[in-house]
Amino acid sequence: xxxxxxxxxxxxxxxxxxxxxxxxxxxxxxxxxxxxxxxxxxxxxxxxxxxxxxxxxxxxxxxxxxxxxxxxxxxxxxxxxxxxxxxxxxxxxxxxxxxxxxxxxxxxxxxxxxxxxxxxxxxxxxxxxxxxxxxxxxxxxxxxxxxxxxxxxxxxxxxxxxxxxxxxxxxxxxxxxxxxxxxxxxxxxxxxxxxxxxxxxxxxxxxxxxxxxxxxxxxxxxxxxxxxxxxxxxxxxxxxxxxxxxxxxxxxxxxxxxxxxxxxxxxxxxxxxxxxxxxxxxxxxxxxxxxxxxxxxxxxxxxxxxxxxxxxxxxxxxxxxxxxxxxxxxxxxxxxxxxxxxxxxxxxxxxxxxxxxxxxxxxxxxxxxxxxxxxxxxxxxxxxxxxxxxxxxxxxxxxxxxxxxxxxxxxxxxxxxxxxxxxxxxxxxxxxxxxxxxxxxxxxxxxxxxxxxxxxxxxxxxxxxxxxxxxxxxxxxxxxxxxxxxxxxx
Amino acid sequence: xxxxxxxxxxxxxxxxxxxxxxxxxxxxxxxxxxxxxxxxxxxxxxxxxxxxxxxxxxxxxxxxxxxxxxxxxxxxxxxxxxxxxxxxxxxxxxxxxxxxxxxxxxxxxxxxxxxxxxxxxxxxxxxxxxxxxxxxxxxxxxxxxxxxxxxxxxxxxxxxxxxxxxxxxxxxxxxxxxxxxxxxxxxxxxxxxxxxx
Numbered sequence: 001x002x003x004x005x006x007x008x009x010x011x012x013x014x015x016x017x018x019x020x021x022x023x024x025x026x027x028x029x030x031x032x033x034x035x036x037x038x039x040x041x042x043x044x045x046x047x048x049x050x051x052x053x054x055x056x057x058x059x060x061x062x063x064x065x066x067x068x069x070x071x072x073x074x075x076x077x078x079x080x081x082x083x084x085x086x087x088x089x090x091x092x093x094x095x096x097x098x099x100x101x102x103x104x105x106x107x108x109x110x111x112x113x114x115x116x117x118x119x120x121x122x123x124x125x126x127x128x129x130x131x132x133x134x135x136x137x138x139x140x141x142x143x144x145x146x147x148x149x150x151x152x153x154x155x156x157x158x159x160x161x162x163x164x165x166x167x168x169x170x171x172x173x174x175x176x177x178x179x180x181x182x183x184x185x186x187x188x189x190x191x192x193x194x195x196x197x198x199x200x201x202x203x204x205x206x207x208x209x210x211x212x213x214x215x216x217x218x219x220x221x222x223x224x225x226x227x228x229x230x231x232x233x234x235x236x237x238x239x240x241x242x243x244x245x246x247x248x249x250x251x252x253x254x255x256x257x258x259x260x261x262x263x264x265x266x267x268x269x270x271x272x273x274x275x276x277x278x279x280x281x282x283x284x285x286x287x288x289x290x291x292x293x294x295x296x297x298x299x300x301x302x303x304x305x306x307x308x309x310x311x312x313x314x315x316x317x318x319x320x321x322x323x324x325x326x327x328x329x330x331x332x333x334x335x336x337x338x339x340x341x342x343x344x345x346x347x348x349x350x351x352x353x354x355x356x357x358x359x360x361x362x363x364x365x366x367x368x369x370x371x372x373x374x375x376x377x378x379x380x381x382x383x384x385x386x387x388x389x390x391x392x393x394x395x396x397x398x399x400x401x402x403x404x405x406x407x408x409x410x411x412x413x414x415x416x417x418x419x420x421x422x423x424x425x426x427x428x429x430x431x432x433x434x435x436x437x438x439x440x441x442x443x444x445x446x447x448x449x450x451x452x453x454x455x456x457x458x459x460x461x462x463x464x465x466x467x468x469x470x471x472x473x474x475x476x477x478x479x480x481x482x483x484x485x486x487x488x489x490x
Numbered sequence: 491x492x493x494x495x496x497x498x499x500x501x502x503x504x505x506x507x508x509x510x511x512x513x514x515x516x517x518x519x520x521x522x523x524x525x526x527x528x529x530x531x532x533x534x535x536x537x538x539x540x541x542x543x544x545x546x547x548x549x550x551x552x553x554x555x556x557x558x559x560x561x562x563x564x565x566x567x568x569x570x571x572x573x574x575x576x577x578x579x580x581x582x583x584x585x586x587x588x589x590x591x592x593x594x595x596x597x598x599x600x601x602x603x604x605x606x607x608x609x610x611x612x613x614x615x616x617x618x619x620x621x622x623x624x625x626x627x628x629x630x631x632x633x634x635x636x637x638x639x640x641x642x643x644x645x646x647x648x649x650x651x652x653x654x655x656x657x658x659x660x661x662x663x664x665x666x667x668x669x670x671x672x673x674x675x676x677x678x679x680x681x682x683x684x685x686x687x
Contacts, residue, residue, distance in 0.1 A: 069549050073591070080591070080592075083591050091591070093548045093552045094546075095549060098549050101545075247527050258538075391591075393593040394591060395594075396594045398596075399596060420582075423622045423623035423625070426616075426617070426621055426622035426623045437621075
């Protein structure tokens, strides 16, 4: 049991240490922790096949750090999400690079996760008292896919909006409760600002918290069970000579990390991540396409419509998920060599080829339908056009309200000049936003009719008088204009 | 327990395949080789860490590297419009304030007038007493605040009333024959001009 304190005789004696290191060690037990982590025995020795787990850990940490930094500028609301992502991508120094790391990091996560899962499956490393390890891994897989799904919406561009619309629509195919789940996910019947809030909270608080807990339990369970070793090793009682995790396995793991850093860095530098035009729910021509790793699912769902939809959307996926979860409980044999497990390998290849096939089929159909191909090309062109435009700050809503009034109603426009000429704005603020001296006038239409306002203007109440509001003596036309303006304030 | 049996194997058989070739070189102990590699990894890791932190730091320090908030100068009109100015004239200027990823466009009334030396200057219409908008009284040839009766001369200097200072001048510049002004707010109820916000 590797976490438990060991007998003195189990560990080679350490040279005596002095100074701050020893002081720190006495108080934290850091050396023991480090030795425990680095001396993890790997039956059969270090191998490149085992590097994917730590690669995933690295990407996860990178996603957390880049995500936290992106949140410095991001605002989760339908009004501002797209502007703030455009600001990050186009204006903020290193913003396009960091956002690229985060976006491409998500793809890299899916790729390395697939490799990690494949290695575990092909090596039969889920065998031998590793059921919980496998289950925590499956849960992590689900969490990563959920992170990809929720993160995709946050930029609130055309691609994000419509991909999520399709994704949440698919959920409504679930009988009885599907519509309710969809509404719960969207925060309403339609996609909107509440959808962003929900996806943001899931993406930034809930799912990462689950991932932290699951990663911790995954590593704990892994250390508890011990490394499974090569395919001809006994999953219960390892017999081969063990090599400690450090140094050779560490170096091999680090080689993948270095490759990931280099690959992601170059990708972000040479293929800057895109941001399309802001989501326009009224765009009836837009053809939604999910991220590449969701293409197989997307294609799969196309085959199931009407009364059989439940089979494709619910029954088959549930059976597949249950089969995957139950794998270490069903497959109890100690045989790990893939060539002696034709059933398992056949199933693996079938799933992989199906996924690749569905993904390729989706791509093929898109390319060979002239209408779709043309529209997708147009969408890409729009994305490129938008990407090349310089960043334009969003006009704040207060500015818009003031500007619109002047344009819309000539009477209200006249009233605005009176409002400012008579210094009403001195106390009530520009556009009637209110100040410390006097209340806001925005929305006053709901409280008072024009006649009531005229009366209040001519004969202010005692409370108004006390606040410094003078009676307004204006020609009837001007009074009408002033009332029209005050009533127009929204 | 099975695991215990595994751990109780002798050191030599458990770690025999340590891969660093320690056993073939009796001059250098395994421990010192491992700690040398550890130091190398620590240095390498630190360097890569610094390299990776660079974009993060640049991203977070963006407000130090570039302007993220900006009050743009607003045009009051062309210089020729004001060449034969006798009385102060009120102009409404559009103020564009960039605030990170948003901008606020608002309108403010200012007065174009002449100072004592006869040079063009721009006064804010906000009374330095309590912030009311001060109108120009053409008949009496003075600024008279409707709220508390503060009075100012045509160049903005204080004449009488509760205000502790004259009307505030705004920073102006000329570009391509346009008179530009930077609108600012000043603290009320103090005798000197203090910029706020």
